[in-house]
Amino acid sequence: MSAYNANWSLMTPEIVLGILALVIFTIDFMTGVKGKKPFLGRMSIIALLVTAVLVYINRGAGTIADIFIVDHFSTMFKIILLVGVAIVIAISMHYLDKNDDVYQGEFYSLMLFAALGAMLMVSSADLITLYIGLELLSISSYCLAGFKKHNRKSTEGAIKYVVLGGTASAFILYGMSFLYGLTGTTSIIDISQVISSLYVDYPFIVVMSILFMLAGFGFKISIVPFHMWAPDVYEGSPTPVTAFLSVVSKIAGFAIVLRVFFTTFLGSEGVLYDEWTWIIAIIATVTMIVGNLIALTQKNIKRLMAYSGVAQAGYLLVPIAAIFIPSYSIGVIIFYSIVYVFMTLGAFAIITLVTEDSGRDDFSSFSGLYKRSPYMAIAMSVFLLGLAGLPLTAGFVGKAWIFISAAQAGMLWLAGVMFVTSVISFYYYFGVIKQMFMNEPNPNDVELKAPLSISVVVTIALAVTIILGVLPGLMIDWIAYIQW
Amino acid sequence: MVPITLYLSLAAILFCVGLYGVLTRRHLVIVLASVELMLNAVNINLVAFSSIGPYADITGQVFTLFIISVAAAEVAVGLAILIALYRNRESIDVIKHDLLRW
């Protein structure tokens, strides 16, 4: 099939988003370099939502010349990612309002390009497309991480991110190069058809390339031992960018791990599966333990969220390691991803609000938040309880589903590790809650007024967290209905 | 004809040298150069496979071109951040960048 007569209309959402990103970029130039530009933020949100609608309209199945694939899986993840980026931009509008020294237009267009990269990644059916999408996302993220260029922590975090991110790309590519060499194709679908026989002939090389790719992707989704960058970059980056990294980058990374491992490396009748499932199980175990234990020692809220994010990545690995039916694991991960996006972004909206108000990002900035803004304190508690996996929040259902899927696959011990580490996580999540409810506010902290954008984000996230906690059927029925 | 294993070995050695450089060098410019070295190891692999591999075809070289251009973009961003860092800290020595720890 030639690329010329392929159905390029499948790529409409990506093309539209690319054009809109360029338009916003251009408008930024036309309106002067500096100054506040909230209208660009609103335009970006609209652009993302328009794209999300286009993704939904375009949701049928199809491929473009085996390099670009549109299916339910990609549609679902794209919508999650686009909504996530839109929420991040809503949070950024408050942040940029408070920080005049940041160039505003570039910030928004970089976010849009990053979103475009994430969309390409999710839809890629070819190693080259995958790499391009990955790098588009990564390079935009590097710029965003170093966006406060007069701030030492920001630039220091950014350079770490660039160096380690580049290394991770090299690992992924090195793994890919062997897959290509042994098959003569870069199409994921073609590789998946021959991988079983390939594995019989060259078991060592195949396993090695899997491991190299796992290491590289592991960096993107920040799993132990490839998590070292996360706390540093999270702490240094502007808070909305931290939110972006912990949600969009991570979920896009998971999408691609699922795509590559569940199409390519499953092999026919799962012959290859036994080679990597136990590795992922061990990585998940270590990730959950290390992430949660180090989080206990943190005093800085952004670093805490970084380690909590590491731990959450570990939870999300559990259904990948414990496969009963692959499509079932995908459903579990999608549900938890949705839940995770809303809980984390809600939490980050409040973190942005509080840390920008006090100018500090240690725990003490949350002292007595209940007295300063009861709504925000309650909402933050709900998000943290959700991340900890306590009842009546969506996080509880999400985690319970992961446990049940692990039990179905017979990996009770993995569910055990996950549960015990979740209990450890109570300690630090409740530590923040304690600050908000049981400590007195700092003397010079007055009543906290939330701007509209933050209030809207928090309210939406709160509604989703609670509604999906009480009536998860709304989402689960829909996910289960889709054929992967 | 030179067997493909020699090319692959060269690439493997380059990759290791690059990784070693990333992990141990203190000068950030050299660290970035080491990252490039790793990417170029991949390029050698791909080109070797695409010309004398078991399933030789053109895709590998296309992939290489993509990697070269994307890597250039990546390094451009890296160097830009490096300059910003230098302005802030008056140093590009890795050891001295220790604000963020644990």
Next chain:
Amino acid sequence: MIPNLLSWLIFLPLAGALLILTVPKENKNVIRSIAIGTSGVTLIVSLILWGAFDRAFSGLQFYQAAPWIDLGLVRLNYEIGIDGLSLPLIILTTIVTTLSLFASLNISERVKEFYIWTLVLLTGMLGVFVAQDLFLFFLFFELTLIPMFFIIGIWGGKEKTYAAFKFLVYTGLGSAIMFLSFLGMYYYAFQATGLQMLGGSGFSIPILTQIFAEPAFAEVLTTGVRGALFLGLFVAFAIKLPVFPFHTWLPNAHVEAPTAASMILAGVLLKMGGYGLIRIGVGILPDQASRFALLIAILGVINIIYGALLALVQTDLKRLVAFSSISHMGIVLLGIASFTASGMQGAIFQLVSHGFISALLFFMVGAIYERTKTRTISELGGLSKSVPVLAGFTLAAAMASVGLPGLSGFVSELLAFIGIFGADASILPAAKTLGVIAGIGIILTAAYLLWAMQRTTFGQLDDKYKELSDARPLEYVPMIGLLGFSILIGVYPNILSDVINITVIDILSRIGG
């Protein structure tokens, strides 16, 4: 007959909590009335249940089931129902909570939050006692964690933060082990029956009971598997009950919690452990429960003696009461381990009776502390002269706790001991020896309680306590209420036993089979 009565029971408190949310926090009296009104209505609903309960029917009553979450391969159900085991504990919960709300009228700080949390807690506790789906059970079990953390952490004493976190981590770990055992049960039932679970639900207690009782599945559900599952459940509920050596969270939490929360903690939350052990541990895995009877009995005896010995050396009155709870929970274990009808009845009686008595004791300690600002036993004394009513009720509570005939403590201890001395030697060897040792523990109970009473209510009255005010009218409500129920059960135990009896016989019949 009102339809869906049980759902009303569970969600009324939650609705009350939401209602309070809309009231401005300055209207403290409005908030208090809504809270007491809500729990009062819940109490009435539970009494209606009590009246409508069919005492001759051994199965689940007021049963309700609806699919809640369909996870493709497994369906989680909203499945609730009560039997003779749940009903007494539901009544206990509503009574103790309502009375504890009266006891908390003196809380003046952050009133709104306090009542919201208490009502959420009430929902959680009632949910645990009516849930017939393991997942739902776990959900409500975890739900009790959050309000209790806040209540201890915000309104607690000096070490409140430490106590709150200790409570959180201990009970959190307990629920971790519990849920793992649930998952294990699900997994093995799933293995045994194949993809199609009986009726489509893998967590339903009645269905799991059937699966685990089915001899045809013995190949998958081997003795080793069952034993491991039972031990997991036992440890999980032992943390909540609490059983030595998992008891260390209890003194901190009870002592630091405000009076009302201590009443609920000792009166109801501990009972969730005992309830779970009987409902799930003994109910689903009766063979394993009888296999480990000796272990349970020994731990029960250790609990009785250890709790009593530690209570003997306490200088703080509230800590003394806390340790007496540990001691009394040993009797529950002992009663269960006997696997006789009277022993099992004794265990359930003890759960209920201890609920009333310990709540009363904690209330009295709280009332005395409020007046004297001290709980140190040596600093008190002669209180019967300055506050005769309070001292009198304290003494009565202590007597009930010791097991004076005519009060509920006597009935439950008597039943448990009849059970243990009549235990089948094939299930529980050396039952009589254990019974005798436990009896010594009961004597110790009398020793520490009477000694403590002698030092606080009698003796020389300190001058600074001469002007203390006696009980306020509203304080009579919890005092008379709790003592009244204790006397009622003590004088007329049939009121409880005719509800419990048929369920106990049903549970015990599973062991024989």
